[in-house]
Amino acid sequence: MGGDPRLTLQAVHRFGLGLRPGDLQKIGADVRDLFRAEVDRKVMAPLSGLPFASINEAAPALREFAERERMAREARGATRTAAITANSMGGTMGGGMAQTAPTSTPPQQPPPAVPPGTGQAAARPQAAEPPLPQRVYREEARARFHAMLEPLGGYTERLVAFWGNHFAVSVNKGNPVRTFAGLLEREAIRPHVYGRFADMLLAVETHPAMIVFLDNHQSLGPNSRAGNRRGRGLNENLAREILELHTLGVAGGYSQADVTALARLITGWTLVAPNAADGIPGTFRFNPNMHEPGSHQVLGKTYADAGNGFTVAGPANAEPGFERGRAALTDIARHPATAQHIARKLTRHFVADDPPASMVARLAKVFRDSDGNLQAVSRAVLDSPEAWSAPSAKMRTPQEFLLAAARALGRKPDVGQILQPLNAMGQPMWQPGGPNGFPDTVAAWASPEGLKTRLDVAAAIARQTAAGIDPQDLISNVFGAAASNETRQAVLRAESRYQAVAIALMSPEFQRR
Secondary structure (H helix, E strand, O other): OOOOHHHHHHHHHHHOOOOOOOHHHHHOOOHHHHHHHHHHHOOOOOOOOOOOOOHHHHHHHHHHHHHHHHHHHHHHHHHHHHHHHHHHHHHHOOOOOOOOOOOOOOOOOOOOOOOOOOHHHHHOOOOOOOOHHHHHHHHHHHHHHHHHOOOOOOHHHHHHHHHHHHOOOOHHHOHHHHHHHHHHHHHHHHHHOOOEHHHHHHHHHOOHHHHHHOOHHHOOOOOOHHHHHHOOOOOOHHHHHHHHHHOOOOOOOOOHHHHHHHHHHOOOEEEOOOOOOOOOOOOEEEOHHHOOOOOEEEOOEEEOOHHHOOOOOOOOOOOHHHHHHHHHHHHHHOOHHHHHHHHHHHHHHHOOOOOOHHHHHHHHHHHHHOOOEHHHHHHHHHHOOHHHHOOOOOEOOHHHHHHHHHHHOOOOOOOHHHHHHHHHHOOOOOOOOOOOOOOOOHHHHOOHHHHHHHHHHHHHHHHHHHHHOOHHHHHHHHOHHHOOHHHHHHHHOOOOHHHHHHHHHHOHHHHEO
């Protein structure tokens, strides 16, 4: 790269999280080495201050919360019923004339005195603690945001965000997904970012957040023991999204028959029931009573049931019904269409909305040849010439913009200072409009309304931070010699320090990657 400042800035924006004061000096002559080292060493920022160590702690806590909420609702309902009954009885006594006891108004008591020196603020009641699902959601988001402020480069964290959006869930589904969305990312995605795609796929599809989000806990094999008893049937949501979004892609060559067959294979992939004698309620369980018997064919391959010679590939005590679902996912993960779909999405994310065909083909080949080794695929992204020669045509997403702004200004914002602007800019945390995640194209984020909101957010950030920022130092730290004359002049001619900071944050050099 030869130390070209424009290419260094482009690379940090394209593959990383943005520059902080002093980062340009730390990166050195060739920024490629920075990102390659992250992949080779599997560098990952630690998460701290987490509300629960794992789903095994979060699921029982959510169950207890739900039970308390249920009891409180019942108590409120009983109180209302008693009040209605009392009013009704009183209104029918004495031939329809309401009989009321004489009442007297108690004397007014003076308000309690406010301790000297505390003022009116001390007299206000403290805000109630958020309900458990919202509290966990915010703390998981805070841990993730702060982890993204730490790395010098941040390629690994960008990959975590990419895969988190690829395997999207939405907290709008309800309290279980709101509580478990962050856990899905840190338990099923982060550990496998440099592992095998098949392992990440299985971890995601068996995580309670995904099971609940796509309703697989409600899916019963029509001919299973539970299906015969309850008169309920198949739910194809999870199977369809596995094929359409998570693996093969919409043009991956599967049929509706493949969706139905895969849905049958993963019946019984559910959660431990609240009253189960064993297991942790709310965590993943395979329930053979819900599993559809018989042989099922997906993408031309037949997966026989245990009675028809299916060989268990898992541990000796593995449940055959679960293992053939696992086998189907493994085969789908290795399908050439999956390699093509993942390669195209990665290239679109990092390089261009219209992905260069040569880079897509190269990544797909690495994916196939390495059996879905994501460390090899992530390294191939960095080694692709197209990734370094393509112009900076992509636009930072709202989340990338906010984190880059925090890094550039040396801030460590609280979680509300991230979540609220994300909501305003249309990328609320773990809350896409559907299972296909947030869009990854310039058009999605560069609409006139979107740019106006982004400008408002940049102005608000500038007002909060400008007092301690020298705009000229900001240009030197964040853009270096890559800053255009137009940006330098605009910052220099700004009417105020706050306006100069806002201009820098909205400049093409900062917004584009």
